[in-house]
Amino acid sequence: MVVTFLMIGVVLAAFFAILAKRLLASTIWLAVLSALSAALFYVLGAPHVAVIELSVGAGLVTVLFVFAIAVSGGEDAGGPAPIPTVVAIVFGLGMMALLAWFILPIEAPEVIGEQMSFTQMLWEGRALDVMVQLAIIFSGVVSVLGLLGENVDAMPFARRKEGDA
Amino acid sequence: MERWLALSAILIPWLGAVIVWWAGDERPDAVHTIAAAIAMTAGAASLLLIPRVGDEVVFALDAGVFFGTFTFLLDGMGVFLAAVACVIGALAVIFSVDYMRGEHQLSRYYALILLFIGAMVGLSLTGSMLLLFFFWEITAFCSYALISFYNDDPKAVAGGLKALIMTQFGGIGLLIGALVVHRVVGSFQIAAFLGGAGSIAPDVLAMMAFGFLFAAAAKSAQVPFHTWLPGAMEAPTPISALIHAATMVNAGVYLLGRFYPAFEAVPGWKTAVVLVGVISASLAALMALVSNDLKRVLAYSTISQLGYMVYAVGVGSVFASQFHLLSHAVFKALLFLGAGAVIHIVGTRDMREMGGLSGKMPFIRNTFIIGSLALAGIPFLNGFWSKELILEAGLEGGAMWAYAIMLIGAGFTALYTFRMVWMVFYGECQTEKHVHDAPMFMGIALLVLALGTMTTWLLAGPFGDMLASSLPFHIMHIETTWNLVKTILSANATWLAMMVIAVGIACWLGRERLVPVVRACGFLKKAAEADFGFEALNRSVVGAVRWTADTLSVLQSGMLSWNVLGIVGGLILTLFILAWGV
Amino acid sequence: MSLDMLDLVALAVIGVFGAGIYGLLAVRNLFKMIVVLQILVKAALLALVTAGNRSGELVLAQSLALTVIVVDTVVAVVALALAVQVKHRTGSLDIQDLTRLKG
Numbered sequence: 001m002v003v004t005f006l007m008i009g010v011v012l013a014a015f016f017a018i019l020a021k022r023l024l025a026s027t028i029w030l031a032v033l034s035a036l037s038a039a040l041f042y043v044l045g046a047p048h049v050a051v052i053e054l055s056v057g058a059g060l061v062t063v064l065f066v067f068a069i070a071v072s073g074g075e076d077a078g079g080p081a082p083i084p085t086v087v088a089i090v091f092g093l094g095m096m097a098l099l100a101w102f103i104l105p106i107e108a109p110e111v112i113g114e115q116m117s118f119t120q121m122l123w124e125g126r127a128l129d130v131m132v133q134l135a136i137i138f139s140g141v142v143s144v145l146g147l148l149g150e151n152v153d154a155m156p157f158a159r160r161k162e163g164d165a
Numbered sequence: 166m167e168r169w170l171a172l173s174a175i176l177i178p179w180l181g182a183v184i185v186w187w188a189g190d191e192r193p194d195a196v197h198t199i200a201a202a203i204a205m206t207a208g209a210a211s212l213l214l215i216p217r218v219g220d221e222v223v224f225a226l227d228a229g230v231f232f233g234t235f236t237f238l239l240d241g242m243g244v245f246l247a248a249v250a251c252v253i254g255a256l257a258v259i260f261s262v263d264y265m266r267g268e269h270q271l272s273r274y275y276a277l278i279l280l281f282i283g284a285m286v287g288l289s290l291t292g293s294m295l296l297l298f299f300f301w302e303i304t305a306f307c308s309y310a311l312i313s314f315y316n317d318d319p320k321a322v323a324g325g326l327k328a329l330i331m332t333q334f335g336g337i338g339l340l341i342g343a344l345v346v347h348r349v350v351g352s353f354q355i356a357a358f359l360g361g362a363g364s365i366a367p368d369v370l371a372m373m374a375f376g377f378l379f380a381a382a383a384k385s386a387q388v389p390f391h392t393w394l395p396g397a398m399e400a401p402t403p404i405s406a407l408i409h410a411a412t413m414v415n416a417g418v419y420l421l422g423r424f425y426p427a428f429e430a431v432p433g434w435k436t437a438v439v440l441v442g443v444i445s446a447s448l449a450a451l452m453a454l455v456s457n458d459l460k461r462v463l464a465y466s467t468i469s470q471l472g473y474m475v476y477a478v479g480v481g482s483v484f485a486s487q488f489h490l491l492s493h494a495v496f497k498a499l500l501f502l503g504a505g506a507v508i509h510i511v512g513t514r515d516m517r518e519m520g521g522l523s524g525k526m527p528f529i530r531n532t533f534i535i536g537s538l539a540l541a542g543i544p545f546l547n548g549f550w551s552k553e554l555i556l557e558a559g560l561e562g563g564a565m566w567a568y569a570i571m572l573i574g575a576g577f578t579a580l581y582t583f584r585m586v587w588m589v590f591y592g593e594c595q596t597e598k599h600v601h602d603a604p605m606f607m608g609i610a611l612l613v614l615a616l617g618t619m620t621t622w623l624l625a626g627p628f629g630d631m632l633a634s635s636l637p638f639h640i641m642h643i644e645t646t647w648n649l650v651k652t653i654l655s656a657n658a659t660w661l662a663m664m665v666i667a668v669g670i671a672c673w674l675g676r677e678r679l680v681p682v683v684r685a686c687g688f689l690k691k692a693a694e695a696d697f698g699f700e701a702l703n704r705s706v707v708g709a710v711r712w713t714a715d716t717l718s719v720l721q722s723g724m725l726s727w728n729v730l731g732i733v734g735g736l737i738l739t740l741f742i743l744a745w746g747v
Numbered sequence: 748m749s750l751d752m753l754d755l756v757a758l759a760v761i762g763v764f765g766a767g768i769y770g771l772l773a774v775r776n777l778f779k780m781i782v783v784l785q786i787l788v789k790a791a792l793l794a795l796v797t798a799g800n801r802s803g804e805l806v807l808a809q810s811l812a813l814t815v816i817v818v819d820t821v822v823a824v825v826a827l828a829l830a831v832q833v834k835h836r837t838g839s840l841d842i843q844d845l846t847r848l849k850g
Contacts, residue, residue: 003752003755003756004755006759007755007756007758007759008759010759010762010763010793011759011762011763011766014762014763014766014767014786014789014790015766017770017782017783017786018766018769018770018773018774018779018782018783018786023776023778023779026778026779026782027782030782030785030786033763033786033789034789037789037792037793040756040759040793040796041792041793041796041812044756044796044797044799044800045800045805046796046799046800046805046808046809046812048809048813049792049796049808049809049812049813049816052813052816053792053812053816056816056820057785057789057816060820061785061820061823064823064824064827065778065781065782065823065827068778068827068828068830068831069778071831072778072830072831072834072835072840073834075776075840082724082726082727082775082842082843083726083727083730083772083773085773087730087772088769088772088773089769091730091733091734091737091768091769091772092765092766092768092769092772093765094737095733095736095737095764095765095768096761096762096764096765096768098737098740098741098744099740099760099761099764099765100758100761101744102740102744103757103760103761103794104754104757104758107801109802115806116806117806118806118809118810121806121807121809121810122810122813125807125810126807126810126811126814128226128227128228129810129811129814130814132814133814133817133818136817136818136821137817137821140821140822140824140825143825143828144824144825144828147825147828147829147831147832148828148831148832722846723845723846723847724842724843724846725780725842725845726772726775726842729771729772730772733768733771733772
């Protein structure tokens with residue numbers, strides 16, 4: 001079935017993204033992961049989020065990654081990790097087991113509330129969220145401008161103090 | 166309209182902080198101007214709030230089940246503290262234009278001051294205990310950052326860290342109290358807690374009452390948490406005036422006053438409050454008497470006067486404590502700014518190197534003397550009225566021994582105040598430097614505060630009205646200003662206090678004849694200079710915290726993978742405990 | 748939407764999350780670490796939408812998911828800017844070489 005295919009695809013894409021030897025390959029697998037999860041969202045009945053996830057995750061973030069990798073000189077991402085692989089695998093499996101214990105089987109009471117439309121819910125029910133999103137976007141823009149500015153010095157105040165002292 | 170005024174009183178300073186920080190250090194004149202303009206706008210906004218006092222919620226934002234509703238109310242106590250913070254903040258910023266001329270990193274300085282002012286307004290106007298804690302912590306951070314403003318001076322950094330660690334211990338008491346309230350009453354709203362306090366189990370209520378007392382004592386530098394305030398004098402003087410005299414240290418008294426209706430029935434709480442107030446007032450007065458550093462004398466004096474305010478809450482008169490808070494904020498800010506002007510011009514904080522400055526800086530001398538007379542409780546300045554009100558309330562509502570000690574404390578207050586004024590302005594001139602009178606902006610700030618010192622007592626009646634009409638849970642006896650004046654002037658307590666103060670002044674004037682007495686009390690002098698052992702105690706606490714931090718820094722290997730391993734391990738552990746519990 | 752299908756999706760969530768945790772510990776390059784962060788957030792989004800589907804509150808779940816996507820994108824952007832600056836200043840993106848926060 002479609003869902004089985006999507007499910008297997010999502011898990012495989014995640015693993016390949018991590019295990020890839022080259023950074024660009026990793027990014028492409030991330031894009032595949034985004035696309036497959038967008039499809040999964042659509043099948044689960046969340047079309048708005050599916051569209052947003054597809055355009056942002058598979059589009060915007062991928063382009064950003066490629067750009068950043070190109071600007072800093074793409075290179076191989078290999079080499080053994082400082083932590084022994086066994087430990088990492090144990091932690092990974094441990095987390096998976098814990099989560100399985102926690103959330104399976106999926107049970108939730110059917111909530112029949114008033115059915116608002118998506119836009120109505122977003123702007124009225126979650127107004128605080130939207131305001132916080134705006135604040136975060138603003139601070140993100142300020143941070144990036146500060147980080148990538150032309151005359152950014154490592155420690156401007158220290159430099160000025162030394163210059164004066 | 167109220168909603169926007171209340172919000173703008175918080176948001177305008179915060180916006181100003183961002184603007185000032187963005188203006189950077191390249192344009193000091195622009196930074197000075199913007200900061201002063203924003204501070205004055207905030208002051209005006211807060212003053213506009215005063216006629217709009219009421220007891221309904223003006224702004225509510227639902228933040229979900231876990232955080233409750235973020236509310237802001239415009240009740241008398243909150244608006245009063247907000248107005249004090251904004252107006253004195255504006256005056257301190259105006260003073261800073263001259264005081265900090267030529268200093269580096271002004272944008273950081275002004276941004277932190279504006280951030281502090283906004284947080285202080287938020288603290289006073291909020292009706293949710295969680296938001297109260299949030300703003301409380303922001304003020305603690307600003308205080309630390311501003312004390313350590315000269316961050317290449319190790320004394321300043323040490324002072325800042327000590328202040329931070331000690332006030333944070335108090336903050337824990339506040340957080341635990343807020344969380345317990347939510348658990349027991351079901352809401353973070355202060356009004357809900359005050360209304361439902363009768364139904365809380367007595368031992369839970371007692372735990373909360375003492376937790377809040379803990380937090381208030383740490384924030385308001387009461388014994389045994391008082392040693393951070395003298396150490397905070399390393400901050401630039403306008404900061405000492407604003408944060409450590411007029412606003413942040415008042416937050417503790419404000420906390421006690423606001424939650425008084427809920428806690429007054431807890432057995433032993435009022436006695437504990439009285440005890441804290443009395444001990445702080447008397448010990449700090451003794452320590453002020455032996456100190457030679459001008460700012461330290463003022464710091465000890467602040468601790469002592471806050472002790473009076475705490476004592477007033479303990480004997481049941483929240484109005485007296487808030488009224489003294491108003492008077493003290495004005496005259497103590499005046500004294501600190503005056504001291505700042507003197508220190509800026511003479512170049513030293515040690516009073517033994519000053520003296521004879523009276524003729525050379527007449528304007529500063531006049532305003533400083535007005536502030537000192539108010540501090541000593543001389544009639545017809547605002548300190549007199551509020552201190553008498555407290556002593557009367559103590560006579561009626563509290564224990565006799567406490568009243569007696571506070572009365573004697575008033576005499577000591579007069580003594581150390583006159584000593585301070587004499588050592589700075591009269592006597593032999595010890596300094597060789599060229600001294601001049603106050604520059605313009607400093608003079609403006611000093612003048613406004615001096616006028617305030619002479620007049621704020623006239624607001625007693627309307628102030629009492631405002632408090633009584635907007636605080637549904639507090640029981641207050643308020644009178645018009647004229648009635649208050651008559652009551653105070655005709656009370657026996659007043660004449661008793663006047664006599665004690667006269668004795669205090671006489672002790673200073675006749676000090677040569679008292680030398681044998683002073684020598685006999687030599688051991689007391691040594692004890693006072695050593696802060697009665699508290700300094701050593703607190704230094705060891707701070708030392709223990711820093712030693713723990715240093716030892717644990719071994720775990721900071723700098724390697725991302727190990728940090729992530731720790732985080733993931735902790736996450737798995739927490740989830741496991743959660744899953745098992747469920 | 749049968750119970751079985753939702754449990755399948757739950758298994759997918761668990762799988763992706765486990766891959767993310769493994770990646771957090773086993774990855775050495777800074778850019779790849781950012782990829783791993785994105786993977787973890789995708790797993791969370793899947794879990795959110797699954798919960799929404801099961802409880803019928805899809806509209807609320809989508810609003811929350813939108814917030815998560817916006818925040819996650821901003822985080823990715825800032826993290827990438829940081830990584831580029833790290834490469835620019837220290838010349839290396841290897842975690843083992845970036846230990847200036849030691850002690």
